Amino acid sequence: MAMSSPLSSWPWRSLGSYKYLLYGPVVGKVVQEWREQGGLPLGTSWCLHLLVLLALRSLTYQLWFSYGNMLFFTRRRRVVDHGVDFRQIDAEWDWDNMVIMQTLIAAVVVSSSFFPATSDLRLWDPRGWALALLLHVAVSEPAFYWAHRWGLHRAPLFSQYHSLHHSFRVTQALTAGFGTPLESLILTLAAWAPLVGAFLAGRGSVSLVYGHILLFDYLRCMGYSNVEVISHKTFQALPFLRYLIYTPTYLSLHHTEKDCNFCLFMPLFDALGRTLNAKSWELQKEIDLGKNHRVPEFVFLAHVVDVVSSMHVPFAFRSCSSLPFATHLVLLPLWPVAFGFMLLQWFCSKTFTVSFYYLRGRLHQTWSVPRYGFQYFIPFAKEGINKQIELAILRADKMGVKVISLAALNKNEALNGGGTLFVRKHPNLRVRVVHGNTLTAAVILNEIPGDVKEVFLTGATSKLGRAIALYLCRKKIRVLMLTLSTERFMNIQRETSAEFQQYLVQVTKYHAAQNCKTWIVGKWLSPREQRWAPAGTHFHQFVVPPIIGFRRDCSYGKLAAMRLPKDVQGLGSCEYTMERGVVHACHAGGVVHCLEGWSHHEVGAIDVDRIDVVWNAALKHGLTPA
Template identity: 70%
Template sequence: MISCWSLHLLILCALRGLVHVIWSSYSHMLFLNRNRTILQQGVDFNQIDLEWDWDNYLILEALVGSMACYVFPFLEDLPVWNVKGVIAAMILHVGVSEPLYYWVHRKFHEDHFLFTHYHSLHHSSPVPGPFTGGNATLLERLVLTVVIGIPVLGASIMGYGSASLVYGYVLTFDFLRCLGHCNVEVVPDEIFQRLPLLRYLIFTPTYHSLHHTDKNTNFCLFMPLFDALGNTLHPNSWQLHKRLSSGSGSNCRVPDFVFLAHIVDVSSCMHIQFYLRSFASLPYRTRFFLLPSWPFALLVLLAMWVWSKTFLVSFYYLRDRLHQTWVVPRCGFMYFIPYATEGINKQIEEAILRADRIGVKVISLAALNKNESLNGGGKLFVDKHPKLKVRVVHGNTLTAAVILHEIPQHVDEVFLTGATSKLGRAIALYLCRKKVRVLMLTLSTDRFHKIQREAPAEYQSYLVQVTKYQAAQHCKTWIVGKWISPREQSWAPRGTHFHQFVVPPILSFRRDCTYGDLAAMRLPQDVKGLGSCEYTMERGVVHACHAGGVVHSLEGWSHHEVGAIDVDRIDLVWEAALKHGLRPVSLK
């Protein structure tokens, strides 16, 4: 028995929201459904913000349901199950709700005033998604509330109502609305081949997507029969569905560029669109609502380790070129475990070979995927596969350029940790040519002298080896390439600025000092389909190594960028990035 109507409305609202979230997660699982995606365009930040309050209708319909309880007191005393109520609701749905919705929906389109003021909001989302179904004006939602209420209330008035009917009908209604808006074809064409009449009784995501591209067709709620009777059936409905449902991949584009990222930790692995689209659209930070999901995320992560495949998580278009982000399912700490090296390199190698097979032009390696001790900045793969057509890029040349251009021109001395790393070496050699004194923190005299000998003879004196942090107690410009503790930071004088290229970033311990972010660049304004933030970066900002791969692709360079950084190319890559519209984060 329904003894507490308000409690049931609350439970129903939670379940309805969960239906939408699960459908949204599935529609963004590009590694599963990219071959059956209908509109090949990403959901961007503008659409996410537009649909941010998609769940307002749940509150509205809960209020209407609560008022219905007072108007019809018998709703408080419904049985758990009544099979006659299911039959009555189906008859009322087909006979009343479907034609009513078809007529009202068509009227919203044919009347210019109604469409402009009450229905254009729903169609302002360029890519249909489960949340698009809930994004509508008050008048539309009231109409849908009536459409949903007729079968449930009608069956109850007849004396056939039940708790199962209320839950079942409303959740099925939302399920089908999400199905129609999911932008992924999930209904197999074989069903329609065997039962041709069925295509008039249930719509498909392809069928409804045609309504969003051609607004004068396919007005039905769930049954194309009414479009056929009203002569508003899109002529390409069945052919397009047959092609997309095959999942052959003929609807997909080969990306020009792939950024091969990796997971940082269990919490950050949830910062992806197929977990929570709204969360992924904001810079990452730990939030309380992640805690309940942590055990489940860990299990999924373990499953991905067993599966050991890279997977596609996001994409965007730049200058009509497709850029994708693939992820290696390995947490950051695993990169520092010696026995894991072989397995990680195998996964990276498989991703590179896969990119080569499908025709990707450039693949860029993120942070730890190009670790010097892991694979020599990608050189291991290029040496092993000399006939690669895909260009392997570590992107560190642009990373170095970003760091170097953040240093004020008046600086004549810097303190550099991680001085003998790939980036540290390039930064030191570049700065000494500018007559900047570089205090290189390293205990290895041999490695220091090796780098010093690479500098022109007249600039070698600007490179100075130091072995203790105390040597920098009067230097206010620190470039951090190796993680330093708060105690080590304490040697920096008041007013020091910490530039950094270390993963993870150092702790902001000193309040009398300033801390720079990891090297990053802002993508051009003409990027399309970008709807997720790259880890802690702001919207539209990517790590410099990611941007370096983008520039490599846009320039059409045919060389691999692996191993040691070519210092002579730092300014060249920087100018190329600016030419293509990429900007330092400091420039809004």
């Protein structure tokens, strides 16, 4: 096995999440000083300052990452209009390795005898700040430019160290910390040279340490944010600023074309070295004006389930949103923050974009209604929720969106009749409103083994229950329909021809299914109700939220879902509890509607005759059962 190049991989890469134990000595030192001094060593412990800096630096990266992914704020000013996929997320998973390395190096330095104690330093020294600024311009900027251009971008260093950093077209704030140990050391030397110079000259201060390091991280994150933040009008009014501060557009050109724009923060050195990309300023103007923005052809209108799951959105924590949703204990302290954000959404009362991806060259976006699952069951909230859904549909229509698909509770029959309310109210809609339940029914039906002769169906008179019952009876499968309403049952039975009506059987109690091993669940089942199922029963389900598997001698299916085609691009988040690349069937139904270019609305009752049509169309476009 060939040996890797020195400083091309991190020494703690095999530790996984246990790498954070490397902070143990620093924490231990603070605890020791705390015990010795009888209180928190606020003014005497450099190690405590390092931990505070660590928290502030991590917060800086996180806030810039969140801002860059808040598409409802930034979608019109994105530099590269593509998403970050799972491959990039996995590659950049340990983006904070550079922060760990710098913290450990700093801990060694401040523990040495020649480094001044915090008690010997001023809180503020303007001459130290001026000296640090001078050293940054005279030393750090040209040194990094030289090392970046003539070192990392030349063989063999580029292929061995820097190529991975350039392997992804879209940058994010977390990409700023992603690199090999050699790259991180070069960046650390450039970042800390002004600090070292100021301290050697006797002009160091506590504020300089905080200010310089945090400002350095801030500018790095801004450049990598992929969102234009500086107005082109500022550069028009003050042209010299173009050479003093870089922009996200400026940095993106370096990542897409590589052999230009090598500067750290100041394009002046690219101008002096004749490596300034001629498109930098004009492209920055176009992006600032929103000319890079694309209107999505398909929108999936989702909703948040609860407060905890709201932290699963892509602009919160990438490590959470890129994996199927699960309740992590580490997120529980942030519950008040998420709750506050929920209240803010209620007051703002606008839909917001959550994520996007490209499929067959078409832009697909997920919008979210600012309402949480429990609100859909509050009687007085019905009107407000429908108003928000209606506004989202009208906004999509105005933008030129072709298809908008409604998520589970947004198309609730009691809420708006499966979307019929909006279609009737606005008969001239150009956007097609789709509930996607046709494909949901198709997925459930195709899960049922071909040798099944009898099924037990709860939620039998709902939209999905009705369609499933009518479809199965045509296949001469006996359907035990659990419903107390004889009138509803009779109405459904009359929809099929006389030869198939005998296969629809009304039952009113669960014990009627005690010998049936195929249950299709459209209504939530308690443990007591599940006990009526015989051993070996499989529970297919389309109930939200899904039932809890209490029976160990039975098997439980997941909610109907489909896997997107392999050529999907820019998908980097999981849809609630779904695996990577898997979406709910109603979402997939809207995708198929868009790809097929169907001109009808799919609202209200499911057309049973179209179940096979939609299923075959989904398979044709590369969607597969999950």
